Amino acid sequence: MTGRAIAVLACRVLAIYTVLQEINLLYAATVQIGSVFQGPGAGAGRLLGALSTLAVIVLLAGLAVVLWVGAGRIARVMVPGDDAPDAGAGPAAEEIQAIGFSIVGLLVLIRAVPHAAGVFFNYWFLERGALANQSMSGHTKVQLGIAAIELVLGACLLFGARGLTGVLKTVRQAGLRGPDGGAD
Numbered sequence: 001m002t003g004r005a006i007a008v009l010a011c012r013v014l015a016i017y018t019v020l021q022e023i024n025l026l027y028a029a030t031v032q033i034g035s036v037f038q039g040p041g042a043g044a045g046r047l048l049g050a051l052s053t054l055a056v057i058v059l060l061a062g063l064a065v066v067l068w069v070g071a072g073r074i075a076r077v078m079v080p081g082d083d084a085p086d087a088g089a090g091p092a093a094e095e096i097q098a099i100g101f102s103i104v105g106l107l108v109l110i111r112a113v114p115h116a117a118g119v120f121f122n123y124w125f126l127e128r129g130a131l132a133n134q135s136m137s138g139h140t141k142v143q144l145g146i147a148a149i150e151l152v153l154g155a156c157l158l159f160g161a162r163g164l165t166g167v168l169k170t171v172r173q174a175g176l177r178g179p180d181g182g183a184d
Helices: 003-036 044-069 071-078 093-130 138-159 161-173
Strands: none
Touching: 003 044, 003 071, 003 093, 044 071, 044 093, 071 093, 071 138, 093 138, 093 161, 138 161
Protein backbone atom coordinates (compact mmCIF):
# COMPACT_ATOMS: atom_id res chain seq x y z
CA MET A 1 0.00 0.00 0.00
CA THR A 2 1.46 3.34 -1.03
CA GLY A 3 1.54 6.46 1.08
CA ARG A 4 -1.07 8.05 -1.16
CA ALA A 5 -3.40 5.05 -0.74
CA ILE A 6 -3.04 5.36 3.03
CA ALA A 7 -3.87 9.08 2.79
CA VAL A 8 -6.99 8.40 0.67
CA LEU A 9 -8.12 5.82 3.21
CA ALA A 10 -7.50 8.29 6.05
CA CYS A 11 -9.56 10.99 4.31
CA ARG A 12 -12.47 8.60 3.90
CA VAL A 13 -12.25 7.50 7.55
CA LEU A 14 -12.30 11.17 8.58
CA ALA A 15 -15.35 11.71 6.35
CA ILE A 16 -17.13 8.98 8.30
CA TYR A 17 -15.99 10.58 11.57
CA THR A 18 -17.41 13.89 10.36
CA VAL A 19 -20.79 12.26 9.71
CA LEU A 20 -20.72 10.88 13.25
CA GLN A 21 -20.06 14.41 14.54
CA GLU A 22 -23.09 15.58 12.55
CA ILE A 23 -25.28 12.96 14.20
CA ASN A 24 -24.27 14.25 17.64
CA LEU A 25 -25.02 17.83 16.61
CA LEU A 26 -28.33 16.79 15.08
CA TYR A 27 -29.43 15.54 18.48
CA ALA A 28 -28.48 18.89 20.04
CA ALA A 29 -30.38 20.76 17.31
CA THR A 30 -33.54 18.73 17.87
CA VAL A 31 -33.39 19.43 21.60
CA GLN A 32 -32.98 23.16 20.88
CA ILE A 33 -35.82 23.20 18.37
CA GLY A 34 -38.05 21.33 20.83
CA SER A 35 -37.30 23.89 23.55
CA VAL A 36 -38.41 26.73 21.25
CA PHE A 37 -42.00 25.56 21.51
CA GLN A 38 -42.04 24.80 25.22
CA GLY A 39 -42.90 27.00 28.15
CA PRO A 40 -41.56 30.37 29.24
CA GLY A 41 -38.39 31.69 27.74
CA ALA A 42 -39.11 30.09 24.41
CA GLY A 43 -38.64 32.37 21.49
CA ALA A 44 -36.38 33.86 18.90
CA GLY A 45 -33.12 33.40 20.85
CA ARG A 46 -33.55 29.66 21.14
CA LEU A 47 -34.70 29.42 17.53
CA LEU A 48 -31.58 31.26 16.37
CA GLY A 49 -29.45 28.95 18.50
CA ALA A 50 -31.08 25.93 16.84
CA LEU A 51 -30.59 27.48 13.41
CA SER A 52 -26.92 28.09 14.24
CA THR A 53 -26.51 24.43 15.13
CA LEU A 54 -28.26 23.40 11.91
CA ALA A 55 -25.92 25.68 9.93
CA VAL A 56 -22.93 23.92 11.49
CA ILE A 57 -24.47 20.56 10.56
CA VAL A 58 -24.79 21.68 6.93
CA LEU A 59 -21.17 22.89 7.03
CA LEU A 60 -20.03 19.52 8.39
CA ALA A 61 -22.05 17.71 5.71
CA GLY A 62 -20.23 19.71 3.04
CA LEU A 63 -16.90 18.93 4.68
CA ALA A 64 -17.73 15.20 4.77
CA VAL A 65 -18.62 15.25 1.07
CA VAL A 66 -15.39 17.09 0.22
CA LEU A 67 -13.34 14.61 2.27
CA TRP A 68 -14.99 11.61 0.62
CA VAL A 69 -15.20 12.82 -2.96
CA GLY A 70 -11.95 14.79 -2.93
CA ALA A 71 -9.91 12.15 -1.09
CA GLY A 72 -7.63 11.67 -4.09
CA ARG A 73 -6.85 15.37 -4.45
CA ILE A 74 -6.34 15.82 -0.72
CA ALA A 75 -4.05 12.78 -0.72
CA ARG A 76 -1.94 14.35 -3.49
CA VAL A 77 -1.46 17.39 -1.21
CA MET A 78 -0.67 15.19 1.78
CA VAL A 79 1.73 12.89 -0.13
CA PRO A 80 3.13 14.67 -3.19
CA GLY A 81 5.10 12.70 -5.77
CA ASP A 82 3.90 9.21 -4.84
CA ASP A 83 2.51 8.20 -8.24
CA ALA A 84 4.54 5.06 -8.96
CA PRO A 85 4.13 2.36 -6.30
CA ASP A 86 7.11 0.10 -5.71
CA ALA A 87 6.51 -3.61 -6.13
CA GLY A 88 7.09 -4.80 -2.58
CA ALA A 89 8.28 -1.76 -0.70
CA GLY A 90 6.04 0.02 1.75
CA PRO A 91 6.14 3.71 2.54
CA ALA A 92 9.18 5.11 4.31
CA ALA A 93 9.00 6.04 7.99
CA GLU A 94 9.19 9.76 7.17
CA GLU A 95 6.30 9.39 4.74
CA ILE A 96 4.18 7.61 7.35
CA GLN A 97 4.97 10.38 9.85
CA ALA A 98 3.99 13.04 7.31
CA ILE A 99 0.73 11.22 6.63
CA GLY A 100 0.10 10.99 10.37
CA PHE A 101 0.67 14.71 10.86
CA SER A 102 -1.61 15.45 7.93
CA ILE A 103 -4.33 13.21 9.36
CA VAL A 104 -4.07 14.93 12.73
CA GLY A 105 -4.27 18.28 10.91
CA LEU A 106 -7.45 17.17 9.13
CA LEU A 107 -8.91 15.95 12.42
CA VAL A 108 -8.14 19.27 14.11
CA LEU A 109 -9.74 21.12 11.19
CA ILE A 110 -12.82 18.88 11.31
CA ARG A 111 -13.27 19.75 14.97
CA ALA A 112 -12.28 23.43 14.59
CA VAL A 113 -14.53 24.39 11.66
CA PRO A 114 -17.81 23.64 13.48
CA HIS A 115 -16.47 25.27 16.64
CA ALA A 116 -15.51 28.44 14.78
CA ALA A 117 -18.79 28.47 12.85
CA GLY A 118 -20.80 27.95 16.03
CA VAL A 119 -19.03 30.76 17.85
CA PHE A 120 -19.43 33.07 14.85
CA PHE A 121 -23.13 32.26 14.40
CA ASN A 122 -23.82 32.64 18.11
CA TYR A 123 -22.12 36.03 18.07
CA TRP A 124 -23.72 37.18 14.84
CA PHE A 125 -27.28 36.13 15.58
CA LEU A 126 -27.56 36.10 19.36
CA GLU A 127 -25.04 38.45 20.94
CA ARG A 128 -24.89 41.01 18.15
CA GLY A 129 -28.63 40.80 17.50
CA ALA A 130 -29.61 41.26 21.14
CA LEU A 131 -26.99 43.85 21.99
CA ALA A 132 -26.62 45.74 18.72
CA ASN A 133 -24.91 48.79 20.24
CA GLN A 134 -22.41 46.92 22.42
CA SER A 135 -19.02 45.49 21.57
CA MET A 136 -18.18 41.80 21.53
CA SER A 137 -18.05 40.19 24.98
CA GLY A 138 -14.77 38.97 26.41
CA HIS A 139 -16.00 35.37 26.39
CA THR A 140 -16.79 35.57 22.68
CA LYS A 141 -13.38 37.10 21.94
CA VAL A 142 -11.67 34.24 23.77
CA GLN A 143 -13.79 31.65 21.95
CA LEU A 144 -13.01 33.23 18.57
CA GLY A 145 -9.31 33.34 19.46
CA ILE A 146 -9.33 29.66 20.40
CA ALA A 147 -11.17 28.81 17.18
CA ALA A 148 -8.63 30.78 15.13
CA ILE A 149 -5.71 29.01 16.83
CA GLU A 150 -7.33 25.63 16.15
CA LEU A 151 -7.85 26.51 12.48
CA VAL A 152 -4.26 27.71 12.04
CA LEU A 153 -2.84 24.70 13.88
CA GLY A 154 -4.91 22.29 11.77
CA ALA A 155 -3.90 23.99 8.52
CA CYS A 156 -0.23 24.02 9.53
CA LEU A 157 -0.30 20.33 10.41
CA LEU A 158 -2.10 19.46 7.18
CA PHE A 159 -0.01 21.52 4.79
CA GLY A 160 3.29 21.57 6.71
CA ALA A 161 3.53 17.89 7.57
CA ARG A 162 6.63 17.30 5.42
CA GLY A 163 8.49 20.18 7.05
CA LEU A 164 7.56 19.03 10.54
CA THR A 165 8.75 15.52 9.68
CA GLY A 166 12.07 16.98 8.48
CA VAL A 167 12.45 18.91 11.74
CA LEU A 168 11.78 15.76 13.77
CA LYS A 169 14.31 13.81 11.70
CA THR A 170 16.93 16.53 12.30
CA VAL A 171 16.20 16.59 16.04
CA ARG A 172 16.46 12.79 16.25
CA GLN A 173 19.84 12.86 14.53
CA ALA A 174 21.23 15.75 16.57
CA GLY A 175 24.46 14.77 18.26
CA LEU A 176 24.80 11.51 16.34
CA ARG A 177 27.43 12.86 13.95
CA GLY A 178 30.99 13.43 14.93
CA PRO A 179 33.15 16.41 13.96
CA ASP A 180 34.19 14.66 10.73
CA GLY A 181 30.53 14.05 9.71
CA GLY A 182 30.52 10.36 10.67
CA ALA A 183 28.74 8.67 13.51
CA ASP A 184 30.17 8.95 17.03
